[in-house]
Amino acid sequence: MGVIVQKFGGSSVADAARMKRCAAKVARMRHDGHEVAVVVSARGDTTDDLLELAAEVGDSLDKRELDQLLATGEQISIALMALVLKAEGVDAVSLTGSQCAIRTDSAHGRARIQTIDAARIRSELAAGRVPVVAGFQGVAENGDVTTLGRGGSDTTAVAVAAAIDADECQIFTDVDGIYTADPRLAPDARLLETIGYDEMMEAASQGAKVMHLRAVELGKKSGVPIRVLHSQREGPGTLITDEARNMETQRAVTTVALKTDIGRVTLAGLPNKPGLQRTIFAPIAAAGISVDDIIQTEALGAQGREGGPDFAQSHADTPPSGLCNVVFTVDKPDLAEVRPLVERSLEAIGHGRLHVDIGLAKVSAVGVGMQSQPGVASAMFKALAEAGVRIANITTSEIKISCIVDEADGKKGLRAVHEAFDLSATASEPRR
């Protein structure tokens, strides 16, 4: 007997028939003796419909009012889901973010959960009811309705699970779990039984869209095991949990991910003085734009040039020029907002050139095992080279290697790397 949080996304509750299938999953868990709390998102296209309504009435981008508006999407879902559960014989009670005191900061549209008052949820569970909690929304200290931004309902589910000390947080999605690569890109990808929090976070930030980064991060912080499952099909799904449990598999690479729609900003020939990076990135952070990778290299003095786009190439025996190149990537839609900010920063710096690129993708190999196994990066570069994929930039972390490539090469690159690390369903035994 345990406490389980089950989260159903927008497509899982899009109509009455689907909601009934969700309710059956809740009923079965209860039948098996578990206490169940449910978190739901807005149904199907509700959020888009609401945004359209807002666009009709004015071009105001008032984030407080948008949150007030958007939060109705989840409120509709929780009431309907409670009605469905009751119709299926499961006593239930719907709770808005405000009603179960999901306190957030007041950053409308991308608020962060600070605390959840578990008392209300616990008392409903104790009374034998299923609390149905609105995902994606919270309430600021002044009583304003806030929303958590993309993937917010996953975050709500994990936060609720943490608050009530649940044994597992089940995220029902439209996929069977986490694969070694996106099966739409690599058809022979294999479903993983488990994946570590860190691996999942790297995969999520590298383009695996199954779960949102913040939810996994919160899962790791609070130690809540997260299970990703298909909402309309049977199957064990994938358990996201502590790395240690996966070590036995000895795999160097767990997943390969492809991120497209990358915007790249290259700043060349910058005077590398203390505070340079702050000048560039503070305005971008203040605008609330997420920067993905940041790569900095020192330019070399040879031939009086500050280094072109190929600055990452090594020129042996040429001393640093005192200048540097900074490259960073953002989501392509953010480029329009980023460009004037960077132009202004460049003016303040007084020296340097700006180049903005689109049409790029990023292939990443993620695996906690690569920490202890040499040659992973080399194997990845070899795979890409053999596939004829040119590598524009490289970044690495403890458990990840990312290569920025031409967008047209993205899929080919992903498949080559996926095959190189024997991740396919037909691979009998991991080699490295």
Added chain:
Amino acid sequence: MGVIVQKFGGSSVADAARMKRCAAKVARMRHDGHEVAVVVSARGDTTDDLLELAAEVGDSLDKRELDQLLATGEQISIALMALVLKAEGVDAVSLTGSQCAIRTDSAHGRARIQTIDAARIRSELAAGRVPVVAGFQGVAENGDVTTLGRGGSDTTAVAVAAAIDADECQIFTDVDGIYTADPRLAPDARLLETIGYDEMMEAASQGAKVMHLRAVELGKKSGVPIRVLHSQREGPGTLITDEARNMETQRAVTTVALKTDIGRVTLAGLPNKPGLQRTIFAPIAAAGISVDDIIQTEALGAQGREGGPDFAQSHADTPPSGLCNVVFTVDKPDLAEVRPLVERSLEAIGHGRLHVDIGLAKVSAVGVGMQSQPGVASAMFKALAEAGVRIANITTSEIKISCIVDEADGKKGLRAVHEAFDLSATASEPRR
């Protein structure tokens, strides 16, 4: 300079163009130096759409969950209205029932407002913003969302006006104001400049659907002048205010109203012992059904009969039989629920006959002036007689005379009475 509450109903905010016209009315009031708070209903068919969604997912009639669901309708309206106001250059902030602490009892679907915390609304006004408050909804002590039932948004508007001590509560509707009779029934009906609270309440309860009874009642209790206006047209509307101001007009009858869809329950031959009425009406009240008129007469002993449907006719010199007849009316849709309750009561009473009627209407003349002017009832009966309308039941109050007639005669009866009291727009001078 004053404080004005403006309430816009569902049809007034049904689309962006209409919302802009509402915003223009707010802007003009502000331009004239007034502080304005706004109350809005759910847009157009939103409430019906939500009820349909609920019907799709289950046949549960869980009133708490229905309230949770329905309240989203007004929440969508307030957010959109705030966005429209901002787009039109008027600073605004939307507030749910919970955010401005509209505390109600926990009678879901027909909750009553207990208190409103005016502090939030006042502070928004003081900051130069227009608070846009969700009508129809409130919050129970345990944090549950409640709805006020039919006409709830009018009640919210008047309650907000009372809480912030507003100078006037303007109810924007799809009519130009209060007429001497419904212009669709009596085309020569005249727009009233003012009407008394009591007159308006009688008119509302007698079938004039412009404003809900509870809102007028609350206006009277709190002394808030209520102005009924057209949301899409210009005009002074009708001011609902203290009776005294209207006395000068010397009119006996202010409005004539027609109520259709009446269900009549006749109980004949009941032993008139203490507690009889309680036995009949307690279960009906407990079921939350509103009883309209109650008429009781003592039956006469003549011919050993307890009195048929004609019991109201006088039989001089026949002593009371110790039996009585009780007639009451309810809305026709409530009859199905009322009938078994009354049957059970009749069993408990042990004696009596039950007859249920539909196909009836009620013509009422309402006027505070009739208190001081004799002959009003007689003039009304004369008008109905001359029009060939048979009167089935009669009830009167201090300021109202109602006649129940065949539904087919309703419109004819209304027109005859309207004419008899010289209420038409062409009447040069009131005669009585």
